[in-house]
Amino acid sequence: MRAFMKPKLISVSAAGGRYTIAIAPGVMSQAQRLLAALPPATATFVITSPRVWRHVGKSVSRALGVKKFRRVLFLKDGESSKTIAGFESLCRGLSRAGADRRARIVAVGGGVVGDVAGYVAASYLRGIALVHIPTTLVAQVDSAIGGKTGVNLPEGKNLVGAFYPPQLVIADPLLLRTLPPREFRGGLAEVIKYGVIADKALFLFLEQNLEKILKRDPAALGHVITRCAEIKARVVSRDERESGLREILNFGHTFGHALESLTAYKRYQHGEAVAWGMMAAALLGHESGITSPHVAARIISLVRRLGHLPAWPRLSPAALLRAMGRDKKTRGGKLRFVLAPAIGKARSYDGIALPLVERVLHYAPHLTHSSARLHD
Ligand SMILES: NC(=O)c1ccc[n+]([C@@H]2O[C@H](COP(=O)([O-])OP(=O)(O)OC[C@H]3O[C@@H](n4cnc5c(N)ncnc54)[C@H](O)[C@@H]3O)[C@@H](O)[C@H]2O)c1
Numbered sequence: 203m204r205a206f207m208k209p210k211l212i213s214v215s216a217a218g219g220r221y222t223i224a225i226a227p228g229v230m231s232q233a234q235r236l237l238a239a240l241p242p243a244t245a246t247f248v249i250t251s252p253r254v255w256r257h258v259g260k261s262v263s264r265a266l267g268v269k270k271f272r273r274v275l276f277l278k279d280g281e282s283s284k285t286i287a288g289f290e291s292l293c294r295g296l297s298r299a300g301a302d303r304r305a306r307i308v309a310v311g312g313g314v315v316g317d318v319a320g321y322v323a324a325s326y327l328r329g330i331a332l333v334h335i336p337t338t339l340v341a342q343v344d345s346a347i348g349g350k351t352g353v354n355l356p357e358g359k360n361l362v363g364a365f366y367p368p369q370l371v372i373a374d375p376l377l378l379r380t381l382p383p384r385e386f387r388g389g390l391a392e393v394i395k396y397g398v399i400a401d402k403a404l405f406l407f408l409e410q411n412l413e414k415i416l417k418r419d420p421a422a423l424g425h426v427i428t429r430c431a432e433i434k435a436r437v438v439s440r441d442e443r444e445s446g447l448r449e450i451l452n453f454g455h456t457f458g459h460a461l462e463s464l465t466a467y468k469r470y471q472h473g474e475a476v477a478w479g480m481m482a483a484a485l486l487g488h489e490s491g492i493t494s495p496h497v498a499a500r501i502i503s504l505v506r507r508l509g510h511l512p513a514w515p516r517l518s519p520a521a522l523l524r525a526m527g528r529d530k531k532t533r534g535g536k537l538r539f540v541l542a543p544a545i546g547k548a549r550s551y552d553g554i555a556l557p558l559v560e561r562v563l564h565y566a567p568h569l570t571h572s573s574a575r576l577h578d
Pocket residue numbers: 251253254257258279280281284311312313314315317337338339340341344345346347348349350351359360377378379380381382385
């Protein structure tokens with residue numbers, strides 16, 4: 203029997219009010235109590251995907267109280283269903299099921315389910331209540347926190363959406379037991395990112411406990427998820443609309459997005475591209491004199507311990523530079539990079555000399571080779 207563990211409660215402030223993230227291994231067993239503390243709803247609708255529901259449906263519906271939560275709407279698995287069509291079919295499902303203004307959506311799944319269900323909650327009848335039960339590591343440490351919801355267009359990712367905070371997030375690391383290894387390791391890349399940008403102690407904990415975490419030890423995992431959620435909560439509470447501070451969350455993402463888009467989102471799981479991106483950002487920090495060789499080496503070696511990454515694509519630095527220029531997070535045509543002057547610190551830099559970026563793009567493909575070494 204698992205000992206009762208008091209959940210860690212993290213408060214997030216959003217323009218529309220505050221909400222709580224409850225985290226602990228086994229916290230799902232307290233879901234009904236946590237939901238009962240929210241404003242009452244006429245009916246609750248679970249939005250999930252077939253795969254997620256196959257893995258966690260039984261335990262989640264038991265925890266939620268099956269009888270009251272009979273209504274389950276499905277969104278097909280995968281990024282390809284994060285579309286206006288997916289959004290529309292869920293809205294129509296709600297309407298056919300008679301959902302009214304005081305209905306509540308409980309999104310059970312990864313970032314895809316959370317983003318689409320969140321956008322449905324933001325839009326259906328101009329907004330109904332939303333609760334997130336994230337079931338991937340990415341969703342627990344990132345996408346379920348901060349209120350960004352939306353769908354993709356053929357023209358690009360996340361082009362349509364809304365800021366719409368949930369009423370509650372319940373993050374149970376035990377739900378991650380069935381997550382495919384590649385998804386789990388991809389999520390860990392984002393976890394490392396939080397250590398680099400905001401938390402020296404978390405980074406050290408990861409250096410000392412990565413093997414345990416890779417085995418999904420509930421206590422170690424609970425600890426790192428809590429720390430990451432605290433960091434994301436702090437950042438988005440201070441900068442909900444991404445005017446400045448929130449930008450540090452993009453560490454590794456300028457390179458990462460370029461790798462993903464140039465390989466048509468097929469070669470890498472997002473976190474894998476971010477893993478490459480963080481190593482490249484460490485190297486760029488080093489080349490720019492912002493990141494010491496020691497710090498760059500620590501970042502690169504921790505990322506490498508995540509295990510195999512699909513290789514860097516055979517593309518010219520020029521092609522990658524062009525792709526980085528297209529990233530929507532560039533400002534006024536200038537490349538901006540989030541770099542780390544120390545472990546636990548990051549900020550955004552303008553005006554990094556282009557030849558340095560080119561040099562990094564030249565060397566980055568070799569960073570996973572065992573002979574790769576960093577010298578100044
Ligand atoms: N809103 C935000 O702030 C934000 C932040 C980061 C990412 N995102 C978005 O999140 C999406 C990526 O999310 P993701 O990485 O969670 O991927 P995902 O939602 O596609 O889930 C990955 C895979 O794991 C499966 N899965 C989920 N939970 C499982 C479980 N417990 N056991 C077994 N299988 C499970 C899913 O069915 C899917 O096949 C992207 O669309 C991205 O744009 C949004």
